[in-house]
Amino acid sequence: MKSLDSQLAHYFGFNEFRQGQFETISTLLAQRSALAIFPTGSGKSLCYQLSALLLPHLTLVVSPLIALMHDQLHFLQSKGVAAASLDSTLNADESRDVMAKVQKGEIKILMVSVERFKNERFRQFLAGLKISMLVVDEAHCISEWGHNFRPDYLKLPQYREQLAIPLVLLLTATATKKVKLDMAKRFAIEPTDIIQTGFYRQNLALSVLPVLEYAKNTVLIEQIRQQRGAGIVYVTLQKTAMEVAQLLQSANVNAVAYHAGLDDEVRGHILRDFMANKIDVVVATIAFGMGVDKANIRFVIHYDLPKSIENYSQEIGRAGRDGQSSQCITLANLDGINVVENFVYGDTPEPDSIAKLIELLKTTTIQGVWELQDNPLASETNIRLLPLKTLLVQLELKGVITAKYSYFADFKYKLLVEKQQLLNQFDPERQAFLVMILSYTQFKKVWGTLDFVQLLNEPNIERERVVNALDYLHQQQLIELETKKITHVYQVNQQALADPNLVNELIRYFNEKEQAEIKRIAALVRFFQLDKCLSANLARYFDDQQAPAQCNTCSVCLGSVATLAYSSHPELPNDDILIRYLHELKQLCKSKVNQPLSDKSYARFLAGITTPLFTRLKVRQLAGFASCESIRFADLVQKVSTLQLNEF
Structure with a gap:
């Protein structure tokens, strides 16, 4: 086998590995799972990209953002690597084509979101494949102690086990020591197989400017006029993004607003123009996030306080990926603390809501099985979707419920060929099976809705076979299939459910999580008011003990220690x-x-x-x-x- 250096040159045209890449790839090729913690922009993705080409079967990559997937796909395809994604931007024909190529072994790297694992058709599709490696990008999402915790990520160890995937690679730029060890434990990664290269980036100059609210716009314009090249201005709220973009436009700055409230097409157009240097400044909420891989961003300005030190480090990490000097400026006061805190308080369920969910679980469980749909349950219990998902995961961790599978409650399809022509393609036994499916389908003009409940009452009819049959007909372009209203099915442990302390334990969990998040915000405020090097302290927060004690470029090293204040003291109405x-x-x-x-x-x-x-x-x-x-x-x-x- 060729050396890794020659493989790197052959596939990607690079002369040498960056720090940590060789060690990570060698670990994987030795059939040991790994956790790689590299600074933003330092080449984490190459670790799975080269490994995937040297492993025998498919590499499955879980990524939290479509924009991030598409950026990596563009790079891989430019290098002639057979890679694809299954995401919401693909139409039915495009998805079918990707799946067919994967089944034929023509695709080496497949990228998906974690939510796609809830799709029973997708999981059945994966079960028929040989998979060499599972890659989890932005892997801090796995940890309850991470800043972007996403409860669905906690299921990944279970999916890995079900699919018998031998190797796992976890990738992140932001992990404290606690988060790092938590991630490794969930996937049984040995401490010796955690590769961490250091967090400190000497080309980033961190500055904290105490600015009262009335002066913030003036200072922002002054700061941008002192900069050269492209930049990002981060704000908390969508309406602020629009207002600040208009302010900059009126000051003859080539700026646009970017936030989650814009159409996907508009956001995509803005991102493409920014990458092509047609836009100088993007005024963005955190929706403009992990998919931004532009090397020559010369400045990042925080107009509002970020949500946490972790968010701050990710956002400034988008600057200076080309290694050139870049400015990271925070316009800081205490006015925005309540806005950031309110995101936390909004995601803490009321005790009555938690009690109501447990009561619903008790009263709607039938023969030890509980079925739910996210949105109706959120509405009925008055719990937002993200904390609802977190609560369900906590019930799983406590052994109260066990996730069995998810299915679509609504199956609709239309015939793309005549009924008899469709049936004639199969032997008599399969024909009889398909006739049964057709007989329980209520057609209205073109589209028909399958009555699964009645169909499954028939002898020898199994749901999995019906789903596989419909999926096969869809792949063969004999029908067009649409699925909606995903329903999650759980097995219920009645003894654990009857625990009289259960509701109080869940209430305590969310209260502790709430207070931990509020403390995270307080830590951010303390960080901005430090009297010692900001860069060194940021590195140590992420368990990098090798950073120099002074960077000589941050505002503290240059003699300016920030003291933050409220611009005014708002009063309550009477x-x-x-x-x-x-x-x-x-x-x-x-x-x-x-x-x-x-x-x-x-x-x-x-x-x-x-x-x-x-x-x-x-x-x-x-x-x-x-x-x-x-x-x-x-x-x-x-x-x-x-x-x-x-x-x-």
Whole structure:
């Protein structure tokens, strides 16, 4: 076999490995799983890309962002590597073509989102493949202690086991020591197979500028005029992105806004123009994130406080990937703390909501099986989708429920050939099976809906065979198949469910998680006010003990220690106004759902924090919604508790 250096040159045209790449690839080729922690832009992706070409079968890559997938696909395809993705941008024909090529062994690297594993058709597709390696990009999402924790990622060890994938590679740029060890433990990666190259980047100059709110726009324009080349301005809210972009445009800066509220096509167009140097400055929420792999970003400015030190490090990590000097500037005050904190408080379920979910679990379990659909359950329990998923994962970890499978409740299809022509392609036994499926399909003009419930009452009819048959007909272009309303099926452990401490344990978990997130925000504020080198402290936060004690380029090293302050001290409306606002909310809830509200719910309303119940009741139309959004949430809860709302 050729040496790794010659393979690197052959496939990718590079003369030498970057730090950590050789060690990671060698570990994988020795059939040991690995965790690679490299700084942003230092070549993590090459570790799986070259390994995949040297392993015998398919490499499956789980990536959190479509933009990130497409960027890596473009690079791989430019090198002649057979790689593809299955994502929501593909139409039915394109998805079918990718799957056919994978089955034929024509694709070496397949990229997917973690959510795709919920698709029963996709999991059945994977079960028929030989897979050499599972790669998890942005792997800190696996850890409950990571800043971008996504509960669905906790299922990946289980999927890996079910699919008997021998190797795993975890990739991330941002992992504290606690997160690092947590990730490795979940995939049984040996400590000796954790490859960490260091976090410190000497070309990034970190600056914290204390700026009161009234002066922020002026300082922003001044800072941008001092910069050369492309840059990103990060903000917290979508409306701020629009306002700041307009401000910069009026100052003759070639700037555009980018946020999750824009159409996919518009966002894609902005990203392409930025990459092609047609746009100088993107004013962005964190939606403009991990997919941005532009080497010559000369500056990143935080107009608002980031959500955490981890978010900050990821966002500044997009600057200076070409190794050239780049500026990372934070326009800092304490005004935005409540906005960042409100994201946390909004994702903490109310105790009554948790109790309601457990009661629903008890009353809707049939013969030890519980079926649910995410959106209806979120609406019924008044728990946002992300914390709902987190809660379900916690129930799994406690052994209360065990995920069995997911399926689509709605199967619709239309025939692309005449019925008899379709049947004639199969032997009599398969014909009879397909006739059974057709007989339980209610056609309206062109499209038909399969009545799965009635079909499965027939003897010797198994759901898996029906799904495989429909999928096969779809692949053969004999039908066009659409699936909707994904339903998750869990096995329920009645003994664990009956634990009288269960609800309180879940409430305690979410409260602890909430407080941990609030402490994370406090740590960020402390970091910005440090009196010692910012770069050195940032590196040590991520367990890099090799960084120099002084960078000589950050604002602290240059003699400027930041002290952050509030621009003003917002005041609450008087009690009579607050009581009027909350009385309107109470009357609306009473008339529509007859549901009492807690002090925290009233505080959420005043702070402008949405919940499924508030969305359903359209409370944004009430005068009091978000009327106190500049007040910190804890202060609002305390105030509401003094108003004696039960008396009005």
